[in-house]
Amino acid sequence: MxxxxxxxxxxxxxxxxxxxxxxxxxxxxxxxxxxxxxxxxxxxxxxxxxxxxxxxxxxxxxxxxxxxxxxxxxxxxxxxxxxxxxxxxxxxxxxxxxxxxxxxxxxxxxxxxxxxxxxxxxxxxxxxATNVYNVVQAARSGREEKPVIFMGDRDDHFTQQAGDGYAAFIGGTIGQATHAMNEWWGKSGMGTMPHALIQMFGGDVVEAARAYHHKFPEDDLLVLVDYNNDVITDALRVAREFGPTLKGVRVDTSRTMIDQYFIRHPEVLGTFDPRGANAPLIFALREALDAEGFEHVKIVVSGGFDEKRIRSFEAQNVPVDMYGVGGSLLRIxxxxxxxxxxxxxxxxxxxxxxxxxxxxxxxxxxxxxxxxxxxx
CATH class of the missing domain: 3.20.140.10 (nicotinate phosphoribosyltransferase)
Known part of the structure; x- marks a missing residue:
């Protein structure tokens, strides 16, 4: 062809x-x-x-x-x-x-x-473009405007990436996951590490982050911290290791999983759904980072986010700094x-x-x- x-x-x-x-x-x-x-x-x-x-x-x-x-x-x-x-x-x-x-x-x-x-x-x-626009507006509905990254590479056939990325750009996202998504508007793909990288280091988030930073020292260090389903423990581990070099952590907890934080602290459980990257977990993560002097570390959330869920987070003033959104943006x-x-x-x-x-x-x-x- x-x-x-x-x-x-x-x-x-x-x-x-x-x-x-x-x-x-x-x-x-x-x-x-x-x-x-x-x-x-x-x-x-x-x-x-x-x-x-x-x-x-x-x-x-x-x-x-x-x-x-x-x-x-x-x-x-x-x-x-x-x-x-x-x-x-x-x-x-x-x-x-x-x-x-x-x-x-x-x-x-x-x-x-x-x-x-x-x-x-x-x-x-x-x-x-409309789906993205609505999500971007939702991310701006709180006290601060939060950027949105288009992460739809795994949610549709790869041949659609260039056009979808362009439409996402028109809708207002600040970046796309692949180079193809940026082809029509002149940028490059952005992203840090997948779960596969951590798996290659036996589940050791710090070792994976160390290798990433060695290979790509010019990148802002943004570490995925849900691999072991214990985001607070792993976020603190990488924060202690990298200090001011660590720019952010990403929470991508599956909507079928309950983080170890709630297992250790059952007293905080209530009427909310404790699965996935939920609001109480992100509040607890922010509190834990701040308590050890890591106020500079940003929090990125992804995994099943759509306009409704983002608006809910913003209405609660959940301390999220950036949203990664995928499949919900591709509904025709x-x-x-x-x-x-x-x-x-x-x-x-x-x-x-x-x-x-x-x-x-x-x-x-x-x-x-x-x-x-x-x-x-």
């Missing part, structure tokens, strides 16, 4: 530095519903040069994402893209239910078969619809749909299709 890499030279400055990669089989109709392909062939024979206006919308309050990708798609795979008249909102725009986010006017046979592909791009990117909850609403400049649409002008849309001009680089 080959990929087509395109750096779009469009009218809007937002497009000139974005690099998207597409499977070249998009142009062969491989990813389009067969009825769109059949319609294209019928129109070519029976209604050639029919001009339609295709309009896209969705039904939620959302953060729009995917428009640049769609425009690049049209530049790459539409026949005669320079003849298309495109109006679009921008990635990152806040949109309302049923608001028109994009219109494409041109000959149906030039671009109509891409309708479903466009819907899918907008649906996935907008869903992820927003669907887009593309409709042909004008035929040769006159209103023509299925019942219940009509052309809805949106003064917020900006004109996007595409050039004649340029030579693109084919990569093996």
């Amino acid at each position: 080959k990929e087509i890499e395109l750096k779009l030279q469009g009218k809007l400055k937002r497009l000139t530095n974005r690099t998207f990669k597409f499977d070249e089989r998009v142009g062969e109709g491989w990813f389009s519903a067969v009825y769109f392909l059949k319609t294209r062939d019928i129109i070519k024979e029976f209604r050639p040069n029919t001009v339609v206006t295709m309009q896209f919308f969705q039904k939620e309050h959302a953060v729009l994402c995917g428009t640049d990708e769609v425009i690049a798609l049209l530049q790459t795979f539409a026949a005669h893209p320079e003849d298309l008249e495109i109006h679009s909102l921008r990635d990152g725009d806040m949109i309302s239910p049923f608001e028109t986010v994009m219109t494409i006017k041109g000959r149906y046979e030039d671009f109509g078969y891409l309708e479903g592909v466009i819907d899918g791009i907008l649906a996935r990117r907008t869903s992820v 909850t927003i669907g887009f619809t593309g409709d042909n609403v004008e035929l040769n400049g006159k209103p023509e649409a299925k019942a219940g749909r009509k052309y809805r002008p949106n003064p917020r849309l900006e004109r996007v001009e595409l050039t004649a299709q340029e030579v693109v680089e084919l990569k093996n």
Whole structure:
């Protein structure tokens, strides 16, 4: 399989530095519903040069994402893209239910078969961007704004990472877990250690941290402390070992596990759920670190966090400094619809749909299709 890499030279400055990669089989109709392909062939024979206006919308309050990708798609795979008249909102725009986010006017046979592909791009990117935005707002709902790291590499197919990472960036995360997630917006992946590194050192968190710091001395030392299901004990061990060099600890306790702190202190158990990285455990961890003079050590939590759980933490003023969030950000909850609403400049649409002008849309001009680089 080959990929087509395109750096779009469009009218809007937002497009000139974005690099998207597409499977070249998009142009062969491989990813389009067969009825769109059949319609294209019928129109070519029976209604050639029919001009339609295709309009896209969705039904939620959302953060729009995917428009640049769609425009690049049209530049790459539409026949005669320079003849298309495109109006679009921008990635990152806040949109309302049923608001028109994009219109494409041109000959149906030039671009109509891409309708479903466009819907899918907008649906996935907008869903992820909106999910991230809501989580980021939740992390800002307390006394301080807490950054969010996108850790969705294990929650979906790896081929989605670049687009999901870009959508997460649009939604407001400060960093992503993999290099691929950063590909479309020019950064590098960030992260420290997994449980596997600690396992390689026989479960000795200090030894694993020592090896990490030796190998990557320029990195901020952030140590994972839940491997032995005793986060306070292990956090204090690494804090005593590294002192001011230790920048933070991460708690990633499974939602099926109860930390050893509660086994040693059953008197603190009450009506709360003691499993996972819960609020009382984080309060106890902060207190233990501060009691030994490690106020500088930040606390990062991850593992099953979503908007609701983060809002609960912030409402309780849980002393978290950063959230790592994964799977909850990848739920596809927003669907887009593309409709042909004008035929040769006159209103023509299925019942219940009509052309809805949106003064917020900006004109996007595409050039004649340029030579693109084919990569093996």
